[in-house]
Amino acid sequence: MLLDTPVRLGVQIEPQHATYPQIREAAARLEDLGVDILFNWDHFFPLHGDPDGPHFESWTMLAAWAEQTERVEFGALVNCNSYRNADLQADMARTIDHISARGGDTGRFIFGTGSGWFERDYDEYGYEFGTAGSRLTALGRDLDRVVSRWEKLNPPPTRRIPIMIGGAGEQKTLRFVARHADIWHSFVPAEGLAHKISVIENWAETEGRDLSGLIVSNELKNRGESDADALFDAGTRLFTLGWAPGSPDYDVVKRWLRWRDGKNAV
Structure with a gap:
């Protein structure tokens, strides 16, 4: 199913326990270092x-x-679907896509999304947790509504905005991956990926969708190079x-960039 695409490194800048100038400086330095994608997360309170x-x-x-940025792709890892009307999410994504375009280039926004899980966000901001x-x-x-709205907006997105879906549930989430995703993100260990990928293939x-270009994404935090090699x-x-x-x-970012470059040089 999967194409052998180049290895990319995304850094999730945690939007917590920092000033915004620190976050702005981090985004600039990480882009300069050669990181491929910048992420944040979609919550209202610190996660740790x-x-x-x-x-x-x-x-x-x-x-x-x-x-602010010129080259990197970026998005949320991941947006919480519960917090905003679906059509509004599509319009916000389209607008950010246009903001990020430079000259004749297309935008760089990735629409990462998931179903939500952090109950405090829901309770304190008045959303139904369900x-x-x-x-x-x-x-x-x-x-389905997001994709449909992108087709109606004027102007439309500058490109087919990539959809990144987080999660590994086999009955619903992986079916949504099969239906919509360009990138599937999970924390599944290397030994469990073959099974999950087979589930996506079945869905x-x-x-009736060709997933030959699906990108598999996973997390590096608290993992070493042997784990990354296995993934x-x-x-x-x-x-x-x-x-x-x-x-x-x-330094840890530079180390993973060297590992990425080594994989891509083979």
Whole structure:
């Protein structure tokens, strides 16, 4: 199913426990270092550390990155589908796509999305938490709406905006991957990827979709090069690294960039 595409490195700049100038500086330096993709996350409170510490909102930050950066692709890892009307999400994505275009180039925005899980966000911002099943059902319905809205907008997106779907549930999430995704992101270990990919392939037959260009994405944080090598051998080509701008470690990014370049040189 999968094409042997180049290895790319994405860095998830955690939008927590930092000032915005620190986040802005991190985005600039990471682009200069040669990172392929910048991500943040779509939450309203820190996910670790002081739960009431500093934290910034995802989509407004992504619009700022669209203007600030020149080369990198970027997006949320991942957007929470529950927090915004689906058609609004499509319009926001299209607008950020245009902001990020330079000259005659296409935009650089990646629409990463998932069903949501952080109950505090829902409770404090007044969203209905529901159940894991109801949130997944809403995600499937709303992805159809997002794609449909992109076809109606004037002007349309500058390119077919890549869709990145996070999760590994076999009955719903992986079917949505088969139906819509250009990138599938998960934390599945290397030894479990073959099975999950076979599930996606089976759903792709049901959906009647060619997934020969699907990119498999996985996480590097707290993993070593042997883990990354195993994920690579299992088909992973996008590797993401969670990273704290309040206490930046550029050496770890440089190490993973050298590993990426070594894989691409073979």
